[in-house]
Amino acid sequence: MDPLVRLLGVSKKFGGSTALQPTDLEFRSGLTTALIGPSGCGKSTLLRLLIALLTPDSGKITFDGTEVNEANAQQLRRRVGYVIQEGGLFPHLTARANVLLMSRHLGRPPEEMESRLEELCALSQFPRDALDRYPAELSGGQRQRVSLMRALMLSPELLLLDEPLGALDPLVRSALQRDLKQIFTRLKQTAVLVTHDMGEAAYLADEIVLMNEGRVVQRGSVADLREHPASEFVSGFINAQRSAAF
Amino acid sequence: MKPGTFLILAGFLVIATALPAKTIVVGSKKFTESYVLGEIAKTVLERSGFEVQQRAGMGGTIILWQALSGGQIDVYPEYTGTIGEEILKTKQSLPEGAMRAALAKFGVGMSADLGFNNTYALVMRRAEAVRLGIRSISDLRRHPDLKAGLTHEFLDRQDGWRPLESRYGLTMLNVSGIDHAIGYAALANGSIDLKDAYSTDAKIQENGLVVLQDDFHFFPEYKAVFLYRMQLEPRAIDALNHFGGIDEARMITLNAAAERTKNYAYAATQYFHASPNETAPPPRQFAPKLFRWISRHLELAGISLFFSILVGLPLGIAASRGGALGQSILAIIGMIQTIPSLALLALLVPVPFLGISASTAIVALFLYGLLPIVRNTATGLQEIPPALRDSAIALGLGPGARLRKIYLPLASRTILAGIKTSAVINIGTATLAALIGAGGLGEPILSGLNLNDNATILEGAIPAALLALLVQGLFDLLDRFLIPRGLRL
Ligand SMILES: Nc1ncnc2c1ncn2[C@@H]1O[C@H](COP(=O)(O)OP(=O)(O)OP(=O)(O)O)[C@@H](O)[C@H]1O
Numbered sequence: 110m111d112p113l114v115r116l117l118g119v120s121k122k123f124g125g126s127t128a129l130q131p132t133d134l135e136f137r138s139g140l141t142t143a144l145i146g147p148s149g150c151g152k153s154t155l156l157r158l159l160i161a162l163l164t165p166d167s168g169k170i171t172f173d174g175t176e177v178n179e180a181n182a183q184q185l186r187r188r189v190g191y192v193i194q195e196g197g198l199f200p201h202l203t204a205r206a207n208v209l210l211m212s213r214h215l216g217r218p219p220e221e222m223e224s225r226l227e228e229l230c231a232l233s234q235f236p237r238d239a240l241d242r243y244p245a246e247l248s249g250g251q252r253q254r255v256s257l258m259r260a261l262m263l264s265p266e267l268l269l270l271d272e273p274l275g276a277l278d279p280l281v282r283s284a285l286q287r288d289l290k291q292i293f294t295r296l297k298q299t300a301v302l303v304t305h306d307m308g309e310a311a312y313l314a315d316e317i318v319l320m321n322e323g324r325v326v327q328r329g330s331v332a333d334l335r336e337h338p339a340s341e342f343v344s345g346f347i348n349a350q351r352s353a354a355f
Numbered sequence: 356m357k358p359g360t361f362l363i364l365a366g367f368l369v370i371a372t373a374l375p376a377k378t379i380v381v382g383s384k385k386f387t388e389s390y391v392l393g394e395i396a397k398t399v400l401e402r403s404g405f406e407v408q409q410r411a412g413m414g415g416t417i418i419l420w421q422a423l424s425g426g427q428i429d430v431y432p433e434y435t436g437t438i439g440e441e442i443l444k445t446k447q448s449l450p451e452g453a454m455r456a457a458l459a460k461f462g463v464g465m466s467a468d469l470g471f472n473n474t475y476a477l478v479m480r481r482a483e484a485v486r487l488g489i490r491s492i493s494d495l496r497r498h499p500d501l502k503a504g505l506t507h508e509f510l511d512r513q514d515g516w517r518p519l520e521s522r523y524g525l526t527m528l529n530v531s532g533i534d535h536a537i538g539y540a541a542l543a544n545g546s547i548d549l550k551d552a553y554s555t556d557a558k559i560q561e562n563g564l565v566v567l568q569d570d571f572h573f574f575p576e577y578k579a580v581f582l583y584r585m586q587l588e589p590r591a592i593d594a595l596n597h598f599g600g601i602d603e604a605r606m607i608t609l610n611a612a613a614e615r616t617k618n619y620a621y622a623a624t625q626y627f628h629a630s631p632n633e634t635a636p637p638p639r640q641f642a643p644k645l646f647r648w649i650s651r652h653l654e655l656a657g658i659s660l661f662f663s664i665l666v667g668l669p670l671g672i673a674a675s676r677g678g679a680l681g682q683s684i685l686a687i688i689g690m691i692q693t694i695p696s697l698a699l700l701a702l703l704v705p706v707p708f709l710g711i712s713a714s715t716a717i718v719a720l721f722l723y724g725l726l727p728i729v730r731n732t733a734t735g736l737q738e739i740p741p742a743l744r745d746s747a748i749a750l751g752l753g754p755g756a757r758l759r760k761i762y763l764p765l766a767s768r769t770i771l772a773g774i775k776t777s778a779v780i781n782i783g784t785a786t787l788a789a790l791i792g793a794g795g796l797g798e799p800i801l802s803g804l805n806l807n808d809n810a811t812i813l814e815g816a817i818p819a820a821l822l823a824l825l826v827q828g829l830f831d832l833l834d835r836f837l838i839p840r841g842l843r844l
């Protein structure tokens with residue numbers, strides 16, 4: 110099967126400094142990939158390139174066989190969901206309005222929107238009676254659930270998550286990890302997840318992409334990385350993670 | 356000429372004379388005598404069957420002259436000395452014939468001399484003058500430490516203070532600019548010792564002042580005349596030339612009546628009535644007047660605010676994107692704000708289609724109203740957190756929808772604060788509209804200043820201040836409806 114997303118020699122510079130070296134990468138349908146690596150290694154940059162918030166300096170990105178360009182970016186974004194650390198919810202809109210924003214904009218039938226909303230509330234364990242609250246009236250975990258519902262509303266082919274659980278306390282975090290895992294499996298959702306936490310990556314992802322200094326260092330399962338580290342950096346990174354857990 | 360053509364022409368003539376005459380607009384300058392003469396011209400023309408519109412207290416010579424030559428007004432009272440020095444800018448005094456010829460080039464005619472000479476004069480308190488032994492202007496050379504408070508116009512005129520100083524060899528040490536009417540009060544209470552005056556000012560008699568003798572014959576003659584547009588109907592011109600004339604004593608009485616009753620139209624009727632005390636001043640009804648001032652004021656401020664919003668929002672959006680365009684928008688609009696309001700009005704008066712009118716005031720207020728709206732719109736939009744901008748783009752909203760559904764609501768608080776500032780500033784600045792005859796609450800403030808009458812000033816100043824507070828309160832209320840609830844938590 111052809112990969113859903115393919116990067117060919119994609120690179121990105123900010124001013125003089127390189128955030129992403131020329132990179133080839135593929136993401137296949139139905140799989141969850143975790144992007145992991147030290148701070149500043151280019152994980153968010155890669156994600157922002159995937160949703161066309163950034164344009165590559167070189168190389169090209171294809172989505173479902175189509176090369177992403179300025180003209181089709183807006184249409185393609187509607188087929189991709191994007192969740193960021195603090196949720197990126199619009200404070201002037203209620204939870205419901207945040208989730209329904211795009212489908213209302215696209216004029217979807219109200220019954221269809223309602224039933225989808227119902228489904229998403231159940232799926233992401235969000236209390237229906239909190240739908241009419243504003244983001245400021247929600248807890249951090251609830252906000253992330255709303256953000257997730259908003260990203261999933263149009264049934265995206267690809268879900269991008271940039272440290273979605275980064276700012277949450279451990280209990281809420283593990284509850285959300287469990288719910289995310291369920292959503293990924295139940296929806297067979299293709300997802301790319303950025304995280305700092307090897308355990309989270311191992312739990313949620315089918316495959317790990319380890320990055321360092323704007324480069325993909327190794328790609329594989331957690332076991333691959335642990336047992337056949339491609340370099341000293343890989344074993345060092347995994348060991349540091351393990352010791353941090355204790 | 357063929358008989359047929361003649362008949363058609365004659366027919367046109369008959370129709371033309373039968374048509375109601377076009378309204379004649381009478382202007383006047385911003386001092387008592389000019390107001391009174393304007394009212395007299397109005398009555399004279401009305402008695403000859405013309406419709407007359409009054410534009411009282413429009414400003415100084417330059418504004419009136421531009422309004423007349425530009426066709427916004429048809430008649431206003433002027434003085435021969437001013438025509439020579441300020442309008443035609445001649446070095447020596449012109450004979451009457453040459454003056455008429457020079458004015459005709461602008462399409463402006465000059466009536467016969469009205470019968471009095473209102474020249475400039477320097478005045479002092481009589482007691483002080485006697486004590487110091489000052490009788491003539493040249494005596495001032497011995498007293499360089501006297502405090503002079505001179506009108507701004509006199510300070511700047513070609514026949515004003517500077518040439519007078521050099522002609523008489525004066526070296527006065529304390530010279531400052533002061534409004535004419537306020538200057539009289541300052542002279543009375545001793546804040547100043549010397550001021551410029553017009554020789555028919557009622558205050559000279561009332562306040563016990565003495566006119567210093569112009570022993571070098573420095574001041575030219577200032578005979579009062581009406582200047583009018585030559586297009587005016589001959590019948591109207593004839594009426595202005597032959598209504599009877601006014602001598603100096605009469606003019607001082609009329610000026611005194613105007614200042615006593617604070618009613619220029621009443622003073623003018625004194626001229627037409629045989630015995631001056633026969634009619635009391637008509638009772639002035641305050642409520643309808645106040646209503647008229649306030650509604651005009653709100654109209655000026657409201658229309659200009661509407662356009663400030665209409666233009667300011669898009670400019671603010673453009674400015675929020677930064678770059679050369681954004682920088683220059685903010686720079687230009689900031690610059691407009693630094694032009695003093697009086698200067699801005701004076702700059703706008705010569706602009707075609709504006710002139711002396713409410714539109715000019717509205718344009719000026721509109722320009723002043725832009726900065727707070729443009730700046731706050733730009734800042735409000737720039738302050739939106741990058742994460743929210745990214746979210747809006749990542750959802751797949753187009754640029755227009757992002758602006759409407761996300762960015763503008765997020766910036767609404769800041770934008771509304773800008774609009775509120777603009778509205779409050781507009782209410783305050785709109786009082787200046789009266790300077791160019793556009794009415795509003797500036798009208799009583801201006802005539803109060805002119806008559807040196809605090810009660811009249813307050814009739815305008817208090818409602819203006821209350822109005823500003825009211826507008827502020829209304830906008831605070833409006834915030835509740837226009838700022839999304841989620842942003843007020
Ligand atoms: N908009 C930008 N302008 C300039 N430099 C940027 C910009 N965005 C990212 N960078 C730089 O590019 C590099 C990669 O940043 P990126 O945000 O992709 O890192 P990251 O892997 O997501 O790090 P973290 O784990 O801390 O989120 C960093 O050195 C960062 O400083």
Ligand SMILES: [Mg+2]
Nearest residue numbers: 152153154271
């Ligand atoms: Mg990041």
